Amino acid sequence: MTENLFYIGYVTHLITMHWADVIAKEVADTCDHPLIATGISPTGIIHVGSLREAITGESVRSAVEGLGKDVKLIYLVDSFDPLRKCYDFLPKEYEKYVGMPISRIPCPCGKHKNYAQHFVQPFLDAVDSLGVKCEIIWTHELYDKGEFAEAIDLTFKKRQQVIDILHDVSGKEANPNYAPYNPVCEKCGRFTNPVFESYKYPYVEYDCSCGHHGKADITKGDGKLTWRCEWPAKWAIFGTSAEPFGKDHAAAGGSYDTGKRISREIYGVEPPIPIPYEFVQLKGVGQMHKSLGCSVTGLDAINMTPPEVLNYLFLRVNPNKAIDYDSGLGMLDMADEYDRMERAFFSAEFTEAEENSVRAYEISQHNHVPVKQPHQIPYRHLVNVVQMADTFEGVMGVLERTEDFSTVSADDLKRLERRVNCVRFWLNGFAPDSVKFCVCQTAPPGLELGITGKVFFKDLVNRMNDCVWDASTINSIISDTGKESPLGSKGAFKAIYSVLIGKTAGPRLGPFLASMDKSFVINRFIQVSQ
Ligand SMILES: [Zn+2]
Ligand SMILES: [Zn+2]
Numbered sequence: 001m002t003e004n005l006f007y008i009g010y011v012t013h014l015i016t017m018h019w020a021d022v023i024a025k026e027v028a029d030t031c032d033h034p035l036i037a038t039g040i041s042p043t044g045i046i047h048v049g050s051l052r053e054a055i056t057g058e059s060v061r062s063a064v065e066g067l068g069k070d071v072k073l074i075y076l077v078d079s080f081d082p083l084r085k086c087y088d089f090l091p092k093e094y095e096k097y098v099g100m101p102i103s104r105i106p107c108p109c110g111k112h113k114n115y116a117q118h119f120v121q122p123f124l125d126a127v128d129s130l131g132v133k134c135e136i137i138w139t140h141e142l143y144d145k146g147e148f149a150e151a152i153d154l155t156f157k158k159r160q161q162v163i164d165i166l167h168d169v170s171g172k173e174a175n176p177n178y179a180p181y182n183p184v185c186e187k188c189g190r191f192t193n194p195v196f197e198s199y200k201y202p203y204v205e206y207d208c209s210c211g212h213h214g215k216a217d218i219t220k221g222d223g224k225l226t227w228r229c230e231w232p233a234k235w236a237i238f239g240t241s242a243e244p245f246g247k248d249h250a251a252a253g254g255s256y257d258t259g260k261r262i263s264r265e266i267y268g269v270e271p272p273i274p275i276p277y278e279f280v281q282l283k284g285v286g287q288m289h290k291s292l293g294c295s296v297t298g299l300d301a302i303n304m305t306p307p308e309v310l311n312y313l314f315l316r317v318n319p320n321k322a323i324d325y326d327s328g329l330g331m332l333d334m335a336d337e338y339d340r341m342e343r344a345f346f347s348a349e350f351t352e353a354e355e356n357s358v359r360a361y362e363i364s365q366h367n368h369v370p371v372k373q374p375h376q377i378p379y380r381h382l383v384n385v386v387q388m389a390d391t392f393e394g395v396m397g398v399l400e401r402t403e404d405f406s407t408v409s410a411d412d413l414k415r416l417e418r419r420v421n422c423v424r425f426w427l428n429g430f431a432p433d434s435v436k437f438c439v440c441q442t443a444p445p446g447l448e449l450g451i452t453g454k455v456f457f458k459d460l461v462n463r464m465n466d467c468v469w470d471a472s473t474i475n476s477i478i479s480d481t482g483k484e485s486p487l488g489s490k491g492a493f494k495a496i497y498s499v500l501i502g503k504t505a506g507p508r509l510g511p512f513l514a515s516m517d518k519s520f521v522i523n524r525f526i527q528v529s530q
Contacts, residue, residue, distance in 0.1 A: 018359040019318045024063030026273055027071075027242050034069055034241040036061045037234065037272065038134070039076035042120035043102060044087050046298040048280045048325050049246060050123070055314040056244040056277055058132040062366040073134040074238060075124070079103040079116035080140040080224050082191050099190035101224070103140035116140070126302040130311060131366045139224075142237070146219035149202065151233035151267055153218065155180040155225060156199045158266050162229060165261045170253040183216035183223035191224070228255050232263035235272055242273040244319065250276035277319035284328030284430060296327050296430070304426040305331065306419045309338045311364035316357050327430040335379035335419075346373035375412040377403065379419070383431075384507040385515055386423045388439055395420050402471065402514050437501040439516070443527050444502040453495050456485045457529035461522055469518045475510030499528045 017025075027034045038057035040050050054075065061073040083102050086095040090108065097105040097115075107118035116138070124136060142148060155162060159180060167174035182191040185208035194216070198205035202219045216222035225233055234240065249255045260271040282296050301310065304327065313334055317323060324330070341361040344350035350358050362369060377399065389395045399405070408416075427436060449457070463477045482492025496513075497506045500521075506512065513521055 016356065018315075018356055018363065020059045020063040020315065020363050021359070023060050023242060023273065023275060024067055027060065027064050028067045028069050030273075031069075031241040034064050034071040035238055036064070036071065036073045037076060037238060037240040037243045038073065039078060039245075040120060040123070041078040041081055042116045042123075043078075043081055043083060044119060045089065046119065046123045048282065048296060048298050048301045049277075051127075051298045051301055051310065052277055052280055052314050052319075052323070053244050053246070054127050054132050054134075055130065055311055056275060056319055058130070058134070058366060059311070059315055059363050060242060060244070060275065061133065063363055066367055073132070075127075075132075075134040075136045076234060077116065077120050077124075077136060077138050079114075079120075079138045080143055080221070083115065101140060101184060101191070103138070104184075104189060123299055123302075126299055130302065130307045131368070133366070140221060143224060144221040147237055148225060148230075148233055149219040151229070151236055152181050152223075152225060153201055154266055155229050155233075156196070156204070156218075159196065162262060162266060165265065166228065166258055169258045169261060172253075179226065180229040181218070181223055181225050183214070184221075185210060185212055186214050186222075187212035194223070228258050229262060229266075231255055232259040232267060232269075232271065235259070235263050236267040236269045239269070240272040242275060244275040244277055247276045247278055247320075250274060275319055278322040280323045280325050283324050283326040283330060296325065300327070300425075300429070301325060304422050304430055306335065306338075306415070306422050308364060308415070309335050311366070312338045312341070312360055315360035315364050327426070328432055329435070331426055331430070332380050332383065332435075339376050339379065342373065342376070370411065374415060375405075375408045377416065377419075379423075381507075381511055382419060383423050383427070383435055384437075384512060386420055386427065387437055388515060392417050392420055398515050401469075401516075402511065434505075437503060437506050439500060440502050443499055443524060447499060447528060449495065449499075449528060452486050454529045456481065456487050456492060456495060457499075457525045459485065461525045461529065464518075464522055464525070469514060471510035471514040474513045478509055499524055 027036070036057050038053050040046065040053070057073055057075075061071055064071040080101045080103055082099050083094070083097050083105055086092070086098055094105075094108075102116040103114050105115035107113065107115055109118060112118040112121060127134075159178075162180055163174050163176065163178050166172070166178065179193050179196075181194060181204070183194055183204060183206045184190070185192045185206065188208060188210040190208070190210070192206050192208040194204045194206050196204075202217050203215050204218065204223075205213065205215050207213050224230065235243075245256065251257075256271075256274055256276070263269050263271045284296075305313070313323065313325070326334070337357070338361070341350075341354070341357050344354060345358050345361050385395055385398045388398050396405075459481050460477065463481060464474070467473050467477060478492060478496065479489050482489040485492060487495060493509060494504045496509060497503050500506075
C-alpha cells in the first residue's frame with residue numbers, strides 16, 4: 001500500500017498538470033460541496049459522445065474527491081423532452097406520439113416504464129460498469145415534484161428580460177412571442193403554447209392546436225421550460241459547480257452563453273464552470289446498425305472496449321480535442337497503449353512526453369488504483385485465444401498452456417473475463433476479417449500441398465516431437481525447417497496456416513501454436529504429410 005502511495009505522489013507532481021486536475025483544483029477552490037452535473041437526452045440512439053460526457057464528469061468528480069472534497073456527480077436524464085420525429089428505427093405507429101414528452105410514450109419493447117427508459121436504461125447500466133459513481137435523476141420526476149416551479153414562476157414574471165437576453169447574446173431578432181414554458185395539453189398529450197397574460201401562480205392557460213383550451217399547473221408535471229431556460233434552471237435547483245457539455249452548446253451566442261446570463265439575472269445563481277468537449281469521430285467499419293444511421297452506438301463502445309481502456313481513452317486528451325474512436329484495428333492499439341501506461345505507472349519509468357498519459361491512467365482508476373500491477377495478457381494475443389475457445393473457462397484453458405496464473409488475484413481474473421467478453425463482442429460485429437480465424441477441427445478438404453509441402457511437414461514433425469512446447473522454440477523450428485525447404489520461410493508459414501485455419505495468414509505462429517495442444521498440432525502435421 002505504501003509503495004502504491006509513493007507512486008501516486010510521484011505522478012501527481014507533474015510539471016504540466018493534467019486537464020482533469022486543473023479543473024478539479026478550480027472546482028475545489030471555489031465550491032464547498034461541489035456538484036458536477038452531466039446529462040443525456042434519451043430521445044433515440046445514444047452516441048459515443050454521451051460516453052465522453054459521462055466519463056469526463058466522473059473524471060473531474062474523482063479528481064475533486066482526490067483533493068479531499070465531498071463531491072457529488074449527478075446524471076440528468078432529459079426524460080421530459082418531446083419526441084421530435086418518428087425516427088427510422090421506430091415503428092410507424094410512433095408517428096402519433098411526435099410532440100409528446102418521452103416519459104409518457106410507451107416503450108417500443110414493452111419491458112420498460114416508458115420510451116425514455118427504454119433507450120437510456122441499457123446505457124445507464126453500462127455506464128455503471130465503467131465505475132461512474134453518479135446519482136441518476138429523471139427530469140420528468142423533477143417536474144412532477146414541482147422542483148422547477150420557482151424557476152418557471154421567475155421565467156414568467158421576467159419573460160421580457162429573458163427575451164432581451166436571448167436577443168442580446170444570440171444576436172437574433174427579439175421574439176415577442178417567445179414561450180419559455182410549454183404546457184402539455186391534457187387532451188392530446190402534446191406540448192403547446194401558453195397564453196402569457198393568463199399566468200397567475202401556479203396556473204397558466206393554453207389554447208392547443210387540437211382545439212382544447214386548458215389550464216396547466218406549473219407546480220406539477222403539466223409543462224416544461226424550453227431548453228435555454230431549463231438548463232440554467234437546473235443549475236439553480238442543484239447548485240451545479242461544473243458541467244461538461246458538447247461544444248455545440250459552447251458556441252458564441254449558444255445555450256451556455258445565454259444560460260450564464262439567465263442564471264445570474266433571472267434565477268440569481270452563478271453558472272457552473274464550463275467543460276466543453278469536442279465530438280468523438282467514429283472510425284472503422286461497424287456492420288451492426290446501418291438502419292440507425294450510426295455505425296457505433298455508445299452501448300456498442302462500452303460492450304467492445306474494456307472499461308478501463310474506455311476511461312483512459314477519454315482522459316488522455318483534453319476535452320477540447322476531438323477523439324477518434326476506432327472500432328477497427330485501432331481498438332487493439334488503444335488497449336496496448338493502456339497496458340503500456342499501466343506498466344509505466346507501476347514501474348515509475350516513463351518519459352516526460354508520457355507523463356500526461358500516465359496520469360490519465362491513474363485518474364481513469366477513479367481513486368481505486370490497484371495495489372500492484374494487474375496481470376497483463378497482450379490484447380492481440382487475447383484476440384487470438386478468444387477465437388480458440390467458446391467459453392471463458394475454455395479461454396483460460398488455452399491461456400494456461402503459456403501463462404503462469406499462480407499469482408493472479410480475483411480482480412485480475414475479473415478484468416480478464418471482462419476483456420474476453422469485449423473481444424468477443426468486437427469480433428462478432430466490428431473486427432476486420434484479417435484478424436478473424438477459426439481452427440479447423442480436421443484438415444481442410446481439398447488441400448494441395450504437393451511433395452515439397454509433405455516433406456516439409458515430415459521434417460517439422462521430426463523436430464517438434466521432442467521439443468519444448470513454447471513460443472520461441474516453436475518459432476525457431478518453423479523458421480529453420482522452412483529455410484532448409486524449397487518452400488522458404490514465407491512458404492512454410494503459409495503452409496502451416498493453410499492446414500490449421502484454412503487461410504494463408506493468421507496469428508503469430510510461435511504463440512499461436514504454443515497455445516494449442518501439442519498433440520493436436522503434431523497429429524495434424526502428420527496427417528497432411530501423408
Ligand atoms: Zn423497452
Ligand atoms: Zn391538444
